[in-house]
Amino acid sequence: MKFPNIFLIVAVALAPAIYSSEPYTIETIPFPEGVPPEVGAIGFTPSGDLAVALRRSDLIVATPTQDPTKFEWRLFASGLHNACGMNIVSDDEIIVSQMAELTRLVDTDKDGSADLYESLASPWGMSGNYHETNHLVPDGKGGYFVAIGTASHNGPVFYNVKGDYSKVGRRGRNFAAATWKGWVLHIDQEGETTPWASGFRMHNGILLDSKGNLWSGDNQGDWKAATPFYHVEQGNFYGHVSSLVWDPDWDSAIDPLDLPLEKINAMKTPPAIQLPHAEMNRSASEPVEIPEGDVFGPYGGQILLPDNNGERLTRLMLEEVDGIYQGACAQFWEGNGLRLGNNRIVFSPDKTTLYVGQTSRGWGQIAEGLQRISFSGNDPFDVKTMTLTKTGFRLEFTDMLPEDAASSEHFKFTRHRYEDTGNYGGDKLDESEIGTTEVRLVDDRTIEIDLEKLEDSGWVYEMKMDGFSSAKGQGLRTGLFYYTVNRLKP
Amino acid sequence: MKPITASLTALFAFAILSLEGSDRFITLSNLPMGTKEEPLVLRTYFPDPGLGREVMANHDLGFRARKYSPGKGDVDGFVDPIRGIPGAIGVNFGSELSICWDTTECRLLYAWQGGFLDMTQYWGKPESGRRKGFDYVPSLVGELIYLARGSHPVGIFDHYTEAPKPVFTGYRIVEGVPEFSCQIGKATIRVRIEPGEKPLEIVKKYTIEGAKEFGYFESGYKFKEEKTGPDTFTITLQGKPVSSEGAADEDPDYSTDNPNAGWGEALYTNLGCFACHSKDGTRGHGPSFAGLFGAERTITGFDRPVTADESYIEESIVNPMAKVVDTYPAGYMPPYPIDKKQIKSLTLFIKTLADE
Structure with missing residues (x-):
């Protein structure tokens, strides 16, 4: 099989009105002949080698080359059971979260491959269900946050269960039959475990950002009407009820699936951003912060959220409003040579290139491998940030606007909300058009839009924008945005 | 075994x-x-x-x-x-x-x-x-x-x-x-x-x-x-x-409501059938299960071929000596004293391999 080395992206020819990938390029990087490219985790070593953990066993490394077909892969470690989280400590030391445990891989004799596989911690159980994968992020203090995925009704459990088994936790679509499924755990430097937050379904990717905030996506499904993105804080519950059976304070006589919806809604913390499933992101995977500055385009400091079941990477614009985080999402990348199955992403050490690892892992269509997206250095014309005002939204653009951009005919708003239930996913509820009352140019790069109706408590505002270019005549890169209003501006 | x-x-x-x-x-x-x-x-x-x-x-x-x-x-x-x-x-x-x-x-x-x-x-x-x-x-x-x-x-x-x-x-x-x-x-x-x-x-x-x-x-x-x-x-x-006899005395309870091919496949692994009967046509000590169901079998000592239907497979599990396929050794396989639902499940599993 041969892939073209470079897909050069021509915005006008390929892109739909709402989206253009210019000025980025995408390349495909092959793995050694016969090696199934099922990417569980990726990262860079301090000396600049790319490390890739594969589903079946191996952790392979290569020094990136300009020619994407010239990577010389070598084996750093093998025998790992579906490692989906990775933290590279040094050229000789990598921490992975595999199905059963957090493992420290060390090349003690410096021959290029690990000879020590130390079990750091294994506080979570294993029901035997294939779906129970884990992801990790270092806490910056020598410890880790670990996301413990739930099991799927598409697979059984074993008679022999690692950890404890809960009959109540076994009920339902995605279930938490074994210890700490559906939780984020904190494991400190000494290996001590603290349960951090619960209510997750399949939080296939967590992030500790540069400001110290912990984030995670989750997968649409039972108790997740859309694709949520959460600000994860200690003690919070995020809605998937099966995990509650592992809360030490939970009354074991209560089956969480039997709780009334109002009670569950009162207990849970809503997502900072709701990503509409069809339009934005079907299956959130590893969130990563875009490097500060302009090195990867004008979106520095924002978060990229890959879609494991879509040819896309979603851009998240978060802000703090009335003490909590909320914000907007828009597509950073869609189609244009990107595969489905986007599971893990990492920036190159020089921050100019984003590496994307893909896997299908038994769901969706086959989509696996490794690609990279590089920035040309020329900024696109785009909305840099979408933020809330007391009366509507403020859009800051990456370049100067023409006078006539501030016209209500360029901006169409609707809004909807979601209701999480035990059923899979959820429709857009109470969808309606929202008129604009004023669209004004605040300065040469900023537009403010006032809306007829602006309400909080989880309304998701859709904005469609088109019909103008930059003052220099550059076309708009992105035209579809969703802002989740949890709180209004005080 | x-x-x-x-x-x-x-x-x-x-x-x-x-x-x-x-x-x-x-x-x-x-x-x-x-x-x-x-x-x-x-x-x-x-x-x-x-x-x-x-x-x-x-x-x-x-x-x-x-x-x-x-x-x-x-x-x-x-x-x-x-x-x-x-x-x-x-x-x-x-x-x-x-x-x-x-x-x-x-x-x-x-x-x-x-x-x-x-x-x-x-x-x-x-x-x-x-x-x-x-x-x-x-x-x-x-x-x-x-x-x-x-x-x-x-x-x-x-x-x-x-x-x-x-x-x-x-x-x-x-x-x-x-x-x-x-x-x-x-x-x-x-x-x-x-x-x-x-x-x-x-x-x-x-x-x-x-x-x-x-x-x-x-x-x-x-x-x-x-x-x-x-x-x-x-x-x-x-x-x-x-x-x-070396296997566990306290077998977990396998009883399910209905015999099914998935159960049969588990038995295929757990009873050790795989050691002699392949799923992919590879010749072992016993005939492969691939393409077995519905096929004509040449039986040692029989004048005419026999169709490998349900009753043939069930009989072969319970009494392996009854019909020994030509070129395979007689008396190699011990009888398996398993219950009717298990036999039925194994048969259903073998059926799924009919087209292999």
Whole structure:
């Protein structure tokens, strides 16, 4: 099989009105002949080698080359059971979260491959269900946050269960039959475990950002009407009820699936951003912060959220409003040579290139491998940030606007909300058009839009924008945005 | 149940996947294998060939759950757990020896010869690369020669209270072989397991630190103990073909409401049918199940061929001598005293292989 080395992206020819990938390029990087490219985790070593953990066993490394077909892969470690989280400590030391445990891989004799596989911690159980994968992020203090995925009704459990088994936790679509499924755990430097937050379904990717905030996506499904993105804080519950059976304070006589919806809604913390499933992101995977500055385009400091079941990477614009985080999402990348199955992403050490690892892992269509997206250095014309005002939204653009951009005919708003239930996913509820009352140019790069109706408590505002270019005549890169209003501006 | 012959070695030799002159990557092949010089370590789900509760003492027990339908929620009927081992590590030394060492019990659970694992059920067919089926536990390739029985073979006699739970602390690759390490109370136990010099021998090299008094006892197997230093000793364990009587007395309850092919497939693994009857047409001690159902069989001593229908398969399970397929040895397969639902499930499973 041969892939073209470079897909050069021509915005006008390929892109739909709402989206253009210019000025980025995408390349495909092959793995050694016969090696199934099922990417569980990726990262860079301090000396600049790319490390890739594969589903079946191996952790392979290569020094990136300009020619994407010239990577010389070598084996750093093998025998790992579906490692989906990775933290590279040094050229000789990598921490992975595999199905059963957090493992420290060390090349003690410096021959290029690990000879020590130390079990750091294994506080979570294993029901035997294939779906129970884990992801990790270092806490910056020598410890880790670990996301413990739930099991799927598409697979059984074993008679022999690692950890404890809960009959109540076994009920339902995605279930938490074994210890700490559906939780984020904190494991400190000494290996001590603290349960951090619960209510997750399949939080296939967590992030500790540069400001110290912990984030995670989750997968649409039972108790997740859309694709949520959460600000994860200690003690919070995020809605998937099966995990509650592992809360030490939970009354074991209560089956969480039997709780009334109002009670569950009162207990849970809503997502900072709701990503509409069809339009934005079907299956959130590893969130990563875009490097500060302009090195990867004008979106520095924002978060990229890959879609494991879509040819896309979603851009998240978060802000703090009335003490909590909320914000907007828009597509950073869609189609244009990107595969489905986007599971893990990492920036190159020089921050100019984003590496994307893909896997299908038994769901969706086959989509696996490794690609990279590089920035040309020329900024696109785009909305840099979408933020809330007391009366509507403020859009800051990456370049100067023409006078006539501030016209209500360029901006169409609707809004909807979601209701999480035990059923899979959820429709857009109470969808309606929202008129604009004023669209004004605040300065040469900023537009403010006032809306007829602006309400909080989880309304998701859709904005469609088109019909103008930059003052220099550059076309708009992105035209579809969703802002989740949890709180209004005080 | 599964006599040892040398011919199996040749049968599985094709599965060796070492790439000349480069690193040995795991590939799309679902029959990964190592060699004696370069053993292959693989952590995955493992089949449970009949381990007793006393061996799996530190595991909790899964339980039957109400069936779930994505559309309707809870529905009538139950889903039973399946047999499997969640957190074990496998090591393959080529056709001579494979072991399954568990990180929860911190002990050797079983050993086998011939091949290693058939990963198809978990890794999927190479063309699709997907997990396949409901039961995704890999199958053993070869013949069991050791199945753990009784409590942990290493006794630490420093404490007279109940022994603390063992805690797995990892492994180190020493001359290509993993040396597993675990903590039992204050004692650290390290063990390297390798093939011995004689057929069926399993050599376990132990180092025990932090314990004043310790001993080794293996239930049901002959072994030789050799003290090699103040903290070290070597056990040479004499493996033997594992008979069905060697399997657990306390089998988990397999009863389900209705016989089904998935159950039959689990039985195919757990009863050891795979050791003689392939799923892919490969000739073994017994006829392959691939394309068996509905085919015409030439039977030793019969004038006319016989159609392999349901009654033929059921009869062959219960009374293997009744109709022996031409060119296969008579009396090789023992009768399997399993219940009607199990026989029906196995038959349904064999039926699914009709088009293979």
